[in-house]
Amino acid sequence: MVVKALHIDVDGQVKENRDVSLVCTVNAHTKNPKWFHNNKEITQSSRVVVVSEGLEYKLIIRNVQFEDDGLYVVAFGRVTSCTTMTVKGETNQLVKEQLSGKLFSSWVRGVLGLKHLKLGLECIAEKEVKRRHSEMLKTLPHLEKPCISCSAASLYPLHNKKQCNRKQNKNKCLCSGSQYNRRPCPNGGYCSQFYDQIVFDHRFEHPELENTQLERWSYDPWSVATCYINTKGYKGKGSSKEIDCAGLLCLFINNRSYLTDGNYGVFDRARTSRNEILHNANYELSEDQLHEYLDNFKDVLEVKNNANEDVLANDESVKEALKAIDKTGIE
Template identity: 35%
Template sequence: MNHQLQLENKKYRNWVKAGLGLRYLKEGLEPFSDDIVRQQHVDILNSVKQTCNVTTVNCGNCNLKTLMPNHVRISSRNCPLGQANCNCLYPRGKIVCPNNVCGAIYDTIVTVHNSRPPAPFWKNTDVKKWCTDPWAVAKCFINAQGYAQKTSAAEIDCSGLLHVIINNKSLHSHIQCIISGNDEFCKTRQARNAIFHSVTMELEDSGVNDYIDDMIAILEDGKELHARPESVEAVKKLQEIKNDAFIITKETERDVIRAAHIAFDQKGKELEQKIATAIASIEMKSKEGTESREKAKAEFLETSRSAEKKLDNKTKVAIEKIQSCETSFLQKTKNSTDNLQNITEESIDQIKTAGEATIRKIRDAIRLPTIKEATSLKQTQEKKSGVRFESMPSMIRQQKHETNIYHREKIMPQQYGEDYERKKRGNNFYITILK
């Protein structure tokens, strides 16, 4: 298509007007953004002085990859501030700021980030400049790459400035608009992507007018922006764009197309970065998983060796105890055997002695009296009974266990107890003592 005919295409002109409107919006936001970013930086440094009890906030030694935040992860392996990939989740290899300031600034950035969960874009910042460069902190709130080398609002495009204001809760106190996702700031940020990512580079009349009205509403915010001279000047330019008679110069067109190309390149880099980040995240998690497995394996082996060593020691002690018990048992058994043998020998002797004594008693009990003893017994009985035994056998006969003593007269039973039998033979009486 002929260039002149393209400029006469109304939809194309609308697209150029919308791109030009973003440029005017940036001009109105630059000084305001610089002022509120510097003010927030001063507030952060003062807060760090009080929180960390330091007189000066100065450090240029820390690195984001190795910085240990002031907060620590909770037991469930979640960041207490809610950040998904917070440094607190991976404390291994992290170092506390030697000046005791960078960890506190890190915590502040995460805390005031407006997204849920908070997601500061750390690739845009340099921790070494946090204490001296306000935009080194502010760029953490631009959720897109390409701003790492920017040092002021003048070097940052309209989209970047909108990111800073929308994603930084501390800056919301400088605007009257409530950031909700459907407000003028958020809608204009989305419009910027729709404008510069358009393949046809065309817009309807209603579309361009809506975009420009939202830009004007931002610059006329009732808190601070509406009274700033650069905002007032930018609003005038935006209102001129809405006029159908507005003249688009070749220079203006070239600037808009260049901005669109930059936006395309930036979008491509963002996609590449997302892919690279995803790959790095997978590799990191894989590495962590491997390290965890190796650590678990080493701990298991160490535990096994320790348990085996303890088991060996316990087994050795148990064997020693068993051997000691066995020795003690054998000794006690020997002692018991010796004692039993001694007791047995003594008992045998005692039994033998008692047996001999018993035998003597039995023999004495069943021994037949001699003639002398029988004569003495006869005389004793005659005295007690008053009866004279006229005859007495000259011998005492023993028939089995019977002892016969012949009497002429009656025999007194009490003389022999109950174990006797009395019989009469002829004119004589005799008794049989039952043993």
């Protein structure tokens, strides 16, 4: 006899993607019963398992799906017990419909492509930032300890206004007459000379000093690198993993000493694509737009130098990123 009818051993509703147990208790030991779902006998699998514990018989369903909805019957020969299970979604139907929308799905794939681009650039940026920092240190005076006398508000460059070689943004140089209360670095002009090097590397001759910490220039490559990101908010970032994709693209656009000079336009197009994806008013992309953006991301990772040689594509992380972007483009 059935002592306790078949029931679902769960608190509250049966939720999608959760594990549940259907339990029935009898009054005597018996042969293993048969289990049925919507009148079809259940075959055990890695997801659906039948177990017994004394006089208690269980049907365990892992990772419950909507197709598990319906009538369940356990049969001990002629003695049976039944119950109905209704699976509730983790999200309501309206949200599910929105998530499955074609235009929104394409937008999500665009964001995913952006993520893969960022992962592909991380290792390359880390190497380039450290390489250029090491080169710059070789041209500067030796310091026994980091300079703590200079700041973005007090530093004066190694040159004066008459000696300024800037071709653009001369009025924004620290030597400009509008820059008051500044003085050259007291440590043999170290920070002043470093600033001139940073300006020389900057394609547009206008480093963002609000992104940097001058006292770290002598030993921290990323305190220098963040000068080349023209959007504020990167001060104190210490590795490529801490920099978003827009910031990493800015490094290659604005620093002409990183990898390639003549082909920086592909990085600029990728940054524009990134902005158009993330600033999309309706979070929707057509399939054609998606593939245009993904192609722009791939162009960055496949960029060539002036000798038509691959610059990034031989790196293993870049190869993985390219494969991932290709898969993102497949519907």
